[in-house]
Amino acid sequence: MPSPLPPDWTDRLALDRAHLWHPFTQMKVHEADPPVPVIGGEGCDLLLANGERVLDGISSWWTCLHGHGHPRLVSALERQAAKLDHVMFAGFTHEPALELVTRLRPKLPANLTRAFFSDNGSTAVEVALKMAFQAQLQRGENGRARFGALRGGYHGDTLGAVGVGELENFMTGLFSPLLLACERLDVPEDPRRELQPDLSGWPERLEASRQQIRAFFTEHGARLAAFIAEPLIQCAGGMRMWPPECLQELRAQCDAHGVYLILDEVATGFGRTGTFLACEQAGVAPDLLCLSKGLTGGTLPLSMTWATEAIYSHFWGEPTSGRAFLHGHSYTANPTACAVACASLALFDEEPVLAQAQALNAAMTEAFTTLASHPAIRQARVLGTIGACRLVDPKTGRAHDPEARFGWRLHRRALDQGLLARPIGDCLYLLPPLSTPPARIAEAAETLLALLNG
Ligand SMILES: Cc1ncc(COP(=O)(O)O)c(C=O)c1O
Incomplete structure (x- = not known):
């Protein structure tokens, strides 16, 4: 279960619902799943208003390189x-x-x-x-x-x-x-x-x-x-x-x-x-x-x-x-x-930023090799610091029914487990800040495996 939000966020989320229009979003989605309030950024983590800390596994739309608030x-x-x-x-x-x-x-x-x-x-x-x-x-x-x-x-x-x-x-x-x-x-x-x-x-x-x-x-x-x-x-x-x-x-x-x-x-x-x-x-x-x-x-x-x-x-x-x-x-x-x-x-x-990227490449290769063994994963691949794979229904080996919004649900469940990894369609990927410690990538893979099993 996600940690509860502080009470003052009830009014703020009502304000968001009343007046904001988020990018690349069918806003009706937020009736059931409101946007996630973020109150801080620290290194490769985002700090959520509910007190949780999540790894920014996609570098906030691929922008963050050296960590938040460097x-x-x-x-x-x-x-x-x-x-x-x-x-x-x-x-x-x-x-x-x-x-x-x-x-x-x-x-x-x-x-x-x-x-x-x-x-x-x-x-x-x-x-x-x-x-x-x-x-x-x-x-x-x-x-x-x-x-x-x-x-x-x-x-x-x-x-x-x-x-x-x-x-x-x-x-x-x-x-x-x-x-x-x-x-x-x-x-x-x-x-x-x-x-x-x-x-x-x-x-x-x-x-x-x-x-x-x-x-x-x-x-x-x-x-x-x-x-x-x-x-x-x-x-x-x-x-x-x-x-x-x-x-x-x-x-x-x-x-x-x-x-x-x-x-x-x-x-x-x-x-x-x-x-x-x-x-x-x-x-x-x-x-x-x-x-x-x-x-x-x-x-x-x-x-x-x-x-x-x-x-x-x-x-x-x-x-x-x-x-x-x-x-x-x-x-x-x-x-x-x-x-x-x-x-x-x-x-x-x-600083050895490109050397960090090399270390991240090794961690990513290991993480996606682990993920590749799961029956819900196909075509695990890595380029530099980017790891990706295709999500399939393990029962059929085929793509999930889009109506089921498997990727979105996985994303929301991953947030509750300390990981921001928001798939694009059936593509699950990690593209974290270059400064991410390799051990955090191994943790992220464990989290994803647990969610796929759960
Ligand atoms: C390859 C590429 N080009 C252009 C853009 C557009 O960038 P922006 O969202 O900053 O307008 C993106 C955004 O994801 C991108 O991935």
Whole structure:
């Protein structure tokens, strides 16, 4: 049984029910299961109003890197907010933005030299899509008004980002009359990430996939402004891990057909996949790179779209040339958020953050190997600090009836046992802060096994 909430939360939850509208939520769900009041964050834990402490097993939507309330991030926030909280970024500049590009640039592929700020992952993607389209136009390519994207992808919730995502997955198909023209390409899941892999016929399937990528570009390449992908793992699409060889083929085909490659590392960046960026593992550099979530270590909203000098050069001209990139948000390059991002990157330089990610990878592999032995689990797999598997009905071996909302119920029961692990559909996964002690991952696996048995 969950611990009871203090009495003052009765009125607060009534207020929530009366006036709030939560993201990605059918609000009727909260009639039976009200939102969970959180009153604090400490390291890899969230502190609930009922006095319980839960492991933030999904890093609060994949944002938190070094733990909640990290003193270096908090003090950077306080210092910067007191000095210069915010200033418009059109026609002005400031130290935190300059320090941030100085710290971040050496960690990125060397061809990415220009940073454009916005506020969240969706806008980082919007910026990349608009930049790609405009750059193509301004280099004289008029016929490129379409985009290419992977099936199963997710790039955010603004209309441009929805247009290049997999509509069916997020019930966003109803917006299709409003969306960009997008051609979609399938890539296979990579069985080599599975802990009990079946590799029979894999080289042939991989080669067939590479051929499909080539055929896709032969058919559509001349009309595409850009191709967008989440490198190596489609996170919101259900932690679909896909082969680096396919990313290499995408890069080669983009080059061959004059298409810009946009890599969306909003979820995968900052060590999640074991390397600073996921694309490093394929040896691929994009033309445009989207970063957010972990950029500020999970403390404040901020995002960046990085571009090559070649793309930037297509926007250069006289003030009246009409070539400028006319896009911006009120909070573009918010100094406080930039200062926190600098503090987060300083931790990468001064503390063994990527080594912690390696330790987490080992713990995750062990935990998901244990989980894989349970009859309610299939396809356990790991990439860097991300472990995932598919939930099935152990009696039939098939997916649970969606009406039963097994994943949601598992999530709510796990909270009562000290774990935040909220499945995406039938994908159960852990994606904790990089600072999580490995022993906590073993505990989380024990908790999940007990719940699956219970
Ligand atoms: C790969 C990817 N791109 C973009 C987004 C959108 O980011 P935001 O929710 O900050 O708009 C997400 C969010 O989960 C994401 O996973």
